[in-house]
Amino acid sequence: MRQKDLASILSITTASASTLVDRLVRDGYAVRVAHPDDRRSVAVQTTAHSDKEVRDTLGAMHAKMLAAVESYPPEGLAVIADFLGALTEIIRTDHGSHDPGTEHPTTS
Structure with a gap:
């Protein structure tokens, strides 16, 4: 994956992606090839x-x-699969239509 692709996926600037990759390389998590x-x-x-490290960390979980x-x-x-599928569909279809300045009504 190119740094610019990573920036796009993470919705960050290419400069931020470069800084992120620099840190990952420095700490041994990635290499540039x-x-x-x-x-x-x-x-x-x-x-x-x-x-x-990921396998060690997440294996037990x-x-x-x-x-x-x-x-x-x-x-x-x-039942669980149906429930999660319904939630996923709501998020998929509603993604991007939320106005951050709009408050959500609370339920009682």
Whole structure:
């Protein structure tokens, strides 16, 4: 991935993306490499160190999450999937239509 692509995905400036990548490289989480499709471009690639750290950090959490899922009967999982799907659809269709200056009504 190019830095400019990262900036676009994160909705930050290219200068901020450069600073972010500088820090990731400095701390061993990423390296800058020649872009595979355009040798004139530089791509950002994660390192084995970053992969190991993510797996070490999230491995136990993932196991607990899987155990939680497996504790529900299939019909319960179907209800949960429907609920999450409905929420996802609301967020997908409503994304960008919210005016930050508008207050949400509170429910009682």
